[in-house]
Amino acid sequence: MDEISRIFLTHTANILCKRTGETIMSTMNISLLTDLYELTMMQGYFKSRTNETVVFDMFYRHNPSDGGYAIAAGLEQVIEYIKNLRFSAEDIAYLEGLHIFDADFLDYLSTFRFSGDIYAIPEGTVVFPREPLIKVIAPIMEAQLVETAILTIINHQCLIATKASRVVYAAQGDGIMEFGLRRAQGPDAGVYGARAAMIGGCIGTSNVLAGQLFDVPVKGTHAHSWIMSFPDEYTAFKTYADLYPNACCLLVDTYDTLKSGVPNAIRVFTEMRDSGLEMKNYGIRLDSGDLAYLSKKARRMLDAAGFTDAYISASSDLDEYLIDSLKAQGCRITSWGVGTNLITSKDCPSFGGVYKLAAIQDENGNFLPKIKLSDNTEKITNPGNKTIYRIYEKDAHKVKADLISLADETFDESEDLVIFDPAETWKHTRLKAGTYTMRELLVPVFKNGECVYTSPSVMEIRDICTRELDTLWDETRRLVNPHEMYVDLSDKLYEMKKNLLSEMSRDM
Numbered sequence: 001m002d003e004i005s006r007i008f009l010t011h012t013a014n015i016l017c018k019r020t021g022e023t024i025m026s027t028m029n030i031s032l033l034t035d036l037y038e039l040t041m042m043q044g045y046f047k048s049r050t051n052e053t054v055v056f057d058m059f060y061r062h063n064p065s066d067g068g069y070a071i072a073a074g075l076e077q078v079i080e081y082i083k084n085l086r087f088s089a090e091d092i093a094y095l096e097g098l099h100i101f102d103a104d105f106l107d108y109l110s111t112f113r114f115s116g117d118i119y120a121i122p123e124g125t126v127v128f129p130r131e132p133l134i135k136v137i138a139p140i141m142e143a144q145l146v147e148t149a150i151l152t153i154i155n156h157q158c159l160i161a162t163k164a165s166r167v168v169y170a171a172q173g174d175g176i177m178e179f180g181l182r183r184a185q186g187p188d189a190g191v192y193g194a195r196a197a198m199i200g201g202c203i204g205t206s207n208v209l210a211g212q213l214f215d216v217p218v219k220g221t222h223a224h225s226w227i228m229s230f231p232d233e234y235t236a237f238k239t240y241a242d243l244y245p246n247a248c249c250l251l252v253d254t255y256d257t258l259k260s261g262v263p264n265a266i267r268v269f270t271e272m273r274d275s276g277l278e279m280k281n282y283g284i285r286l287d288s289g290d291l292a293y294l295s296k297k298a299r300r301m302l303d304a305a306g307f308t309d310a311y312i313s314a315s316s317d318l319d320e321y322l323i324d325s326l327k328a329q330g331c332r333i334t335s336w337g338v339g340t341n342l343i344t345s346k347d348c349p350s351f352g353g354v355y356k357l358a359a360i361q362d363e364n365g366n367f368l369p370k371i372k373l374s375d376n377t378e379k380i381t382n383p384g385n386k387t388i389y390r391i392y393e394k395d396a397h398k399v400k401a402d403l404i405s406l407a408d409e410t411f412d413e414s415e416d417l418v419i420f421d422p423a424e425t426w427k428h429t430r431l432k433a434g435t436y437t438m439r440e441l442l443v444p445v446f447k448n449g450e451c452v453y454t455s456p457s458v459m460e461i462r463d464i465c466t467r468e469l470d471t472l473w474d475e476t477r478r479l480v481n482p483h484e485m486y487v488d489l490s491d492k493l494y495e496m497k498k499n500l501l502s503e504m505s506r507d508m
């Protein structure tokens, strides 16, 4: 296997350039990207049972950063993984060398292909705790194997897409550039983090490989080293402006922002203007100090020199809270570069998605519900083969609640709908016919092992995400103490869960 591709990719098997459709990295076999216990359980299933069809749900329990929602992301990489899931002769030889697996099981693995069904909530969709983002219906050996890869892919990208959407929200319409690659937890997190950040609403990324792979805009300015490599700041600015007159962002904080950086930038902008150049897309970047104070001062200096359309951008350990605070302080920054805190989701480093068995099919084709008990009520799983409906307030087209139901249940929008909180069942709401609409969130992605879904481009997913976020009331989007969205259970599902729980407590 080629070492360079190995460094860059652990998530995706087949790296296609979205722009040209060409394969630009050799096909990678990542079928061993799993926890050992998936394979030892698989061998156990292989030897002891009939490989019956089961249902697994991938869901999460808490919104990142104590927010009011999350953003679904990573499905395209899951699809690539499933499509390429096969064990090479090298993989089989490696597994054989562990002296855990028998020849008959390794033979089975050598011809392994995923043959099941997968349903998923499309990328860019706003999602809430406890609802299945991905549902796998497959023979138990296959459904078990894919757990770890699905979780590592979805957990990461949902986390970063959600973080990005929060940063974008704080910026109130200003552009956010993703600058995190150098401080991401490795190349993979940098590349797929950039993809997720674009889905969450960033306008571009400094990550050139992400630009090539996902056909998203790449953007950037220059570093302090550029300034320091010249004898003086003015010469550094002038040289940069001559090279890039139509994308001229000057970093003004290397020596002294207000005494040297901004005056030198104004000197260079004046020379550009005097040379007859049409001034567009130019400005400065602040990267240290009191960003609110410095931006106000710099704005006055630029305006006084006639550069009212020069933008002021900023970077320096920013996150959604700092941007929110800087806005509240009346900063004059209109463009933001956000690195470390975004790409690592520093305040909330894990998404916490889980993958739980929900049902087993009997010989008559019926799904027998399965439930995982816990002392912690919140951790008791929802049994059965389920789906999710999003309920909108018809006139405002804002989300009212989500309803998890059994997959074969149907609802009629021309009738009143009563929904209730499954934790506090006395809290219920009657939605009058004609005042609400419903949309099923899970869509088919694989049918009998064949992919039946085409992923939109990352920029299309970004647009979907923007429209999705518009369906939330501001009370759900706000950064601190947002309203919790109701995720209710249908009557049938609630009854099924209650009966299972009482049966289990009788048997114990």
Ligand SMILES: Nc1ncnc2c1ncn2[C@@H]1O[C@H](COP(=O)(O)OP(=O)(O)OP(=O)(O)O)[C@@H](O)[C@H]1O
Binding pocket: 287, 288, 289, 290, 291, 292, 293, 315, 316, 317, 318, 322, 325, 326, 329
């Ligand atoms: N007006 C402001 N209100 C709140 N926080 C601010 C404001 N201006 C800057 N900050 C934040 O304060 C921190 C400044 O930290 P610090 O002074 O250590 O670094 P710096 O000014 O960026 O300098 P350097 O990059 O040279 O280390 C940064 O996280 C920055 O985002």
Ligand SMILES: O=P(O)(O)OC[C@H]1O[C@H](OP(=O)(O)OP(=O)(O)O)[C@H](O)[C@@H]1O
Binding pocket: 179, 180, 182, 183, 222, 223, 224, 225, 287, 315, 316, 317, 318, 337, 338, 339, 340, 341
């Ligand atoms: O603060 P973050 O949100 O992570 O944003 C990215 C940071 O990376 C760069 O600094 P770095 O010191 O790496 O290089 P530089 O010399 O270009 O400033 C840039 O100037 C930002 O400060």
Ligand SMILES: O=C(O)c1cccnc1
Binding pocket: 179, 180, 206, 219, 220, 221, 222, 223, 315, 337, 339
């Ligand atoms: O282009 C930039 O300004 C940039 C890129 C990466 C990190 N920090 C800044």
